[in-house]
Amino acid sequence: MLPRTNLQRTRAREQVQRMLARGRGVHIIAPLSSAGDKHNEFDFEFLGNVTGEPYLVQTNLYIDGVGNREQRIDLWFDPTADFHTYAVLWNPSQVVFMVDDTPIRVYENATLHQGHGHGHHRHGGAAAEANGTNTTTTTLAAAPAPFPGPQPMAVYSSIWNADDWATQGGRVKTDWSHAPFEATFREVRVDGCAWAGNATDGDAAEARRCSESSWGKEGRYWWKEKEMSELSVHQSHQLVWARAHHLVYDYCVDTDRFPVQPPECAGR
Ligand SMILES: *[C@@H]1O[C@H](CO)[C@@H](O)[C@H](O)[C@H]1NC(C)=O
Numbered sequence: 295m296l297p298r299t300n301l302q303r304t305r306a307r308e309q310v311q312r313m314l315a316r317g318r319g320v321h322i323i324a325p326l327s328s329a330g331d332k333h334n335e336f337d338f339e340f341l342g343n344v345t346g347e348p349y350l351v352q353t354n355l356y357i358d359g360v361g362n363r364e365q366r367i368d369l370w371f372d373p374t375a376d377f378h379t380y381a382v383l384w385n386p387s388q389v390v391f392m393v394d395d396t397p398i399r400v401y402e403n404a405t406l407h408q409g410h411g412h413g414h415h416r417h418g419g420a421a422a423e424a425n426g427t428n429t430t431t432t433t434l435a436a437a438p439a440p441f442p443g444p445q446p447m448a449v450y451s452s453i454w455n456a457d458d459w460a461t462q463g464g465r466v467k468t469d470w471s472h473a474p475f476e477a478t479f480r481e482v483r484v485d486g487c488a489w490a491g492n493a494t495d496g497d498a499a500e501a502r503r504c505s506e507s508s509w510g511k512e513g514r515y516w517w518k519e520k521e522m523s524e525l526s527v528h529q530s531h532q533l534v535w536a537r538a539h540h541l542v543y544d545y546c547v548d549t550d551r552f553p554v555q556p557p558e559c560a561g562r
Contacts, residue, residue, distance in 0.1 A: 326382055328445035329495050332359045336382045336389060336442075340373060340477075341366070341460040342468075349373050350542060352460075353391045353399050357440045363556070366543035367398055367536065377480050386505070387523040389442065397525060397533045398540070404439040404558065407524070439558035444505040446489040453477055485517065 327335040335356035340349050348368050355363045371378065383390040387406045391399040453475055457468045487504035490497070507515055516522070525533060545551065546559030 326384070326447045326449055327356075328447050330359075332445075334358070334442040334445050334447065335361070336384065336391070338380050338382070338391065339460075341456070343461055344466055347462075351393070351398075352543075355389060355401055355442070357442045360440075362545065362551075363401075363558075364543065364545050365399055365541065367540040368542055369393070370540065377478075383517060383522065384442065384447075385517045385522055390525070393536075396536055397529050398536045400525060400533060401441075401558065402524075403441040405441070437557040439556075439560075444501045446493075446495055446500070447486075449482065449484060451477065451479065487515065 327333060333356060335354070337352070337354040337356075339352040339354070341352055343349055349372075350366045350368055351373075352364055352366045354361055354365075357363075379392075379394050381392040381395075383392065387403045389401040390397050455468050457466065458464050461467070487507055489500050489504065493500045507518075546556065549555075552559075
């Protein structure tokens with residue numbers, strides 16, 4: 295894990311070019327994360343495999359300390375063969391995970407996207423109940439889908455042994471004869487509103503300054519431009535392609551784990 299640096303950011307975009315060393319059973323994680331028990335975290339995790347079998351990329355979001363939002367894709371290339379770009383865009387309206395500029399996952403701010411005809415928007419929940427002669431109508435407001443609020447974030451990277459679950463569900467064990475395991479990063483780029491170096495994580499003035507800052511005011515927050523608030527038509531097509539051909543697991547449709555569908559998944 296990298297030490298926390300003055301790369302603390304809120305509303306940021308992290309872009310990392312990464313190459314994985316070969317080796318089974320190894321789990322590489324490069325989250326953008328804040329600190330504390332209400333922390334936010336956006337994860338790219340590479341789940342290793344037997345040599346020659348595909349890596350899976352698992353993404354996850356922690357919001358206010360709660361995760362359990364795993365999705366997994368297989369990649370359309372061998373991530374150990376060359377560098378590729380893995381990026382997270384986070385602004386007030388969406389969190390987008392990208393692989394070589396192809397969006398593979400979008401987590402929208404439901405309150406901003408409600409009523410947009412963009413195929414991702416959610417339906418408000420309402421339930422009516424009829425009961426004999428005494429008819430009562432109960433309207434249940436849908437549980438609000440949470441969205442990561444402004445907190446300072448830092449970029450971390452680590453490698454660990456996850457052969458109890460990650461590699462083909464734990465069937466494949468780490469082959470330690472391949473150690474040491476390596477992940478190589480190139481051109482790590484972070485754009486964001488820099489948290490003042492001497493400010494604490496909970497500094498309300500810094501949170502306000504960074505979340506209120508917008509393009510125009512400081513003239514450099516490109517990720518808050520209107521066009522960044524949702525995918526372009528081309529990106530929407532790329533997302534549909536990636537999910538149709540490469541999605542292998544989505545917590546949103548895992549009814550064994552979630553008998554009640556998480557609010558952000560409603561309407562899918
Ligand atoms: C590993 O390879 C198997 C067989 O090709 C595949 O089913 C699986 O999704 C791959 N990835 C992981 C992380 O198990």
